[in-house]
Each structure stands twice: as structure tokens, then as C-alpha cells.
Amino acid sequence: MANGYLDMQLLRFTTAGSVDDGKSTLIGRLLYDSKSIFEDQLEAVEQASKSRGNEDVNLALLTDGLKAEREQGITIDVAYRYFATPKRKFIIADTPGHIQYTRNMVTGASTADLAIILIDARHGVMEQTIRHSYIATLLGISRIVVCVNKMDLVDFSKDVFDKIIADYKEMSKHLDIPDTDFIPISAKNGDNVVNKSDNTAWYTGKPLLEYLETVEIKKSENQDFRMAVQYVVRPISDKFADFRGYAGRIAQGFLHIGDKIKVLPSGTVSTVKGIFSGAQELSEAQEGESVNITLNDDIDISRGDFLVSDNTTLPKVDNQFVINICWFNSSPMQIRKKYIVRHATQEVQGLFTAIDFKVDISTQEKIHDVNELQLNDIAQVQLKTANPLVFESYKQNKVLGSLIFVDPFSFETVGAGMII
């Protein structure tokens, strides 16, 4: 059994939802049915529910861990929850659904492979359904699964389900929506959550858990090697006197011993001498691995530089960008103000030269003639940096295409950007 568990895959997904759509109940059920909730946790939640005068056990108290959240009965911050089945380990980024917490949804979506969007079968597709789908799409989540919940309250009607699918497709057609699947469920009663429900004989797809266990996790289509140098490993010891390793996490593609490598932005070329993971020497490595690379030539490489495959499809090097941005801070984003820009392992100064338009998050309509951005605003802006960055569009590669903005005085993270 020990070995059975060792080769599981990891799937990260996000859930966004509001108070009443059953999100907490669904997560509670996934955790409970996969035996990820322990007795003492359940007891503590039962106790806490009782002392708050809740009649039923309030499973939201499992995820709403902060005092303020428990007092107000709302999810404010992103909570990470974990569960595993024999097939996969799952990380849930559970986020609040209300428009005032857009930044938390954006944060949760940034690391997710998949998004679960919940629709109350009685109410159908709502403004927030499309808003959550928009955020998932903006953050490059490659797959959305729409769970039509509370099917028990509409008599498990196929017509209701089909109409919701049609409405969703119609109302989201202006978005660049990725692959989408639909599952009729009742989180409260467990229909189509872990087991296929007899109440929906007309539904031919998988129940949610089986779906999550088997859904394909997309990797980058481009297989060219990309890695930002994080740290230069230089042991000052007799045994490894000449060792100079370039440590980083591979953002894309494969690397083999002997591969030709180009260093960006300098453009210097070398070949791979060794690939290390700890003390272990590897013959190849792939996207997602943290490695330490040695080269055959002694060249000047430091933190922030990129090592890439030396072929014709190189990343771009420039200091002017068009980006999608989400603003996170109560002090507004100002044009021409200097911010610290962090991109991969690089840090530069940057300023916004123009706001092309702001997006109405509820309707996704473009609003022009905007001078500053407020907390939770999403916009397309022009960015200029003091030094060039090595980048690709966010669509091509999330590591090379993502940025955060840091206020130069408070040092808070004030915004997140995705290069177009």
C-alpha cells in the first residue's frame, strides 16, 4: 500500500462560490467521503456550530479558520484544503465568491489546473456564474467543470439541467472559455458527488470525484526548455572547488545532458554538463522539477537570467508590455507612479504608461477613459520597466507571462499582471 500511494498525481483546483450555493457543503462532502475529515475536527465543528446556534453541523466552519470569518459566517480569505483518493492528491483553493473578494478569487485561481463553478439549479446561470468563469479564463485555467447543484430541489429534471447548459454556453460565449463539462449534483444528499446517482439515470457522465480523479491535466504545448535561474550554487570546498550550479525550477520543456542552451538576456551559448537533484545526477529533467544545472563553459550567469533551448523560438526580451492586471490594494493604481515589478526570479522597477480600458467584472464590458484603478479592478494596461524582461505571453507560459506589483514604500503586493 505504501508504494501504491507514492505515484499519485497532484491536481489543484479552485472553487468560488457565495453563501448559499452549497460550496462549503460540497467541499465538506468531498473531504468527508474521502475520509479527510477527522473525528476531532468534526467534533470541534459540531461544538462550534452548536455554540453559534446553528441547527445543522455547519461544515463551512471547517474551512473558515479565522476568527473574523467564524464570527461573520463568511469566507474572506483563500483557504487551502487537502484530500486524497488512491488515484490522486487534491489541493483545493477555496475562495469567497462575492465581488468584493475578487482579488482572493484571482489569487486562488492563479495556481489552479481546474475550476469548479457551482450553479443553484433553482436559480440557473447568474451574474456571478459568468463572473467566476471570466476570472478562471483570465487566469488561464484550462478546464472548468460546472456543477449544477441542488438538483433534488428541481426533481432531478433533465430539462432544467439542459436549459442551464444552454444558458451558460450562450451567456459565456463572449469569453474565451476553455474546455467545460457539466455535472448535475446534490451536494447535500451526495448525488453524483462520489457515486453515480440513481436519481439522474439520464446523465451519462462521471460523478464529480471520478471526474476529478481522471480529468487530464494539461501541460505546456511548447516543449522548448525554459528555466529562470534562482540561485547560483557555489560550494567553497576542496571537493567541489570548480562547481558552479545554476539552480531553478523548470518552467517548460525537457532538458538533457549535452543540450545546447542559450542564456537570456545576454545571448551567450553553452551546453549542459550535468543535471542534479540534490546529490543525485540525472540524465534528463522536465517541466516542474527543481534542478541544479552545470554548463561546459564558464560564463557570467546570475539570478534573474533565463536558460532556454537554443533554437528559433526564443522568448521575447523587451521593456514594454501590454498586460491584463488585477488591482489588489485599497490605495489606487496610478499612472506614472513607480512600482517594484517581480517577474519569475527577476525584480525591476516599472511604471504604468496608460490604462487602455477597465473591465466591468459583472458584465465583462470595456470601460474607457479611466485614470486610476481601485481595489479589485481588472484592466488592460501598458507597462514599462527600467530593465528588459525575458518573457512570453501568459497564454503560452504562466511562469514567463506572470508578474506581481509591489508598492515601493509599504512593500505590499498591490497587483497581479498577465502579459498579453
Added chain:
Amino acid sequence: MTHLNELEAESIYILRETAAQFQRPAILFSGGKDSIVVTHLAYKAFYPAKLPFPLVHIDTGHNFKETIEYRDNLVKRLGADLIVGSVQESIDKGRVKEETGYNASRNALQTTTLLDTIESNKFDACIGGARRDEEKARAKERIFSHRDEFGQWNPKNQRPELWNIFNGKKNQGEHFRIFPISNWTEMDVWQYIYKEKIELPSLYYTHTRKCFYRDGQWLAAEPCIKRRPEEEVVEKQVRCRTIGDITCTGLTLSAAHTIEDIIAETAATRVTERGGRADDKRSETAMEDRKINGYF
């Protein structure tokens, strides 16, 4: 990639970011399995260079002797620097006041010793082995978690943390707590220990120990815990599921003597590992309250 490879790669990335973004980072080493795994990951992250972090142990003076032995051996093997912050010294200097009574513990006193140690060594980043699955307040904490000049955590105003871009910028006197294994579960930790063949203190395996029973759990019969007259000392086959100091470490009745046994036991258990921690039982938000003040 398997989930363990992916978790390892993420943790190593975080440790390298810590070394790159801070001047004086350190590993908070308790002698428990989580800080042992973090130290192992740090060794892998910088090999063949020496660990760029000293190990900092906040010693309550109430440690199992096995913990201290293990710590000293590990430090020797890695050639690492060890810095010990002594709670006894904080008591002697009048920085903190020792609790009295049957449930007295130095657990809460550690916070002062920890913050004093951070300040006197000018550490600007302290790496810890806390995991988000351990406790509900921890489930909300960032991987790069900011602390103000007073060492306090502000759970209501945490910096958003996106993708794998970490913001370790701070003002003078502030510091960060870094949690490289935030996304690991207890099971992941055990599986990783098994896969990497990591040596652990013998306390994690079954052994015979003099114990007594209090509030639904077994505790070690050691002089640092005052026993009530009716609390009878008996010999039991036990092991530790987590290791804190003696006063707050519940012992599990267990016959597990290999990692495989422990994994099987972990898979079958219906109680969280912190279920045996007296320090969490003091109130519903005990962990959040302690963390706000600067606890691990």
C-alpha cells in the same frame, strides 16, 4: 511527475527563494518530523554547497533526550550551525513568567524566547515546518508570511500570494516566516520520509515508556509534568505522532516499528495529529491567538 516529486520541487523552489531574497535566514528546528523534512529539503536544494541556513532550536528545557541527541547528530552530519534559544534563560532573566499548576507548560513562553533569538541574531526570515492541513488558522497562512516589528502576524491583512512569485520585501526590524511544506499533508510527509529513507528520532517508533493518562490522552511520566495524586504511572507501548516538548506531546498507543507501519497507522487513524496536542485545546482559536503574537 508524481505528487511527491511535485511537492518536493515546490518546497525546494521556496527554500532557494528564501536564500536569494533574505540576508539572514534560519531554519526553526524543533526535532519533529516536519522540521527534519524541511532540513532534508534544504540540504537537497543547495547540494553540494553547505546549508545556507543555521538551525535554530528553541529549547524549553523540557525536551525528550532523544530529540536533543538527534539534533546534535544531524548538525554534525550536515556541518550546520546550531543556535539554541533557551526558555530557561528567558525565565531566569525575568523575560517571562513560568506557569504553575498541573497543566503548566512552557509552550507559550517559547514565543518570547523565539522573538528574542530572532532579534539578537538579526534573522530576517525563519523557515518553519508548519503545514496548512494541521490546523484551521494555518490553512489560511501564506508561504511567505510577514511579521511586523513586534513579531506579530496580521491574519486580516496578508499579502496576496500568486503563482510561484513570492514577495519577501520588508521594512527594517520586520521579518518573515517561511513555510516550504505548507501544501504537504501528514501522509505526504510520511511517504516522503519513506521514499527518501530519512532517519528519524526513535520517539516516532514504538517503545516502552512510563506514562500516565490525563484528559483523554497518554503523557510521559517525567518530572517536568506535575501529576495529580490519582494519576497513576504505568508502562505502555507508545510512540509520538508529533513531537513538541514533553508537556504538550500526547503519546499514541502503538506497535508501529517501521515507517510502513506508521503509514498504515496514519491511513487508518480517525483523529488529527494535533488532536494529541494540549496546546491547541486551550480554546477554539488557540492557534490563531498564539500565531498573532509571534508563535511558530
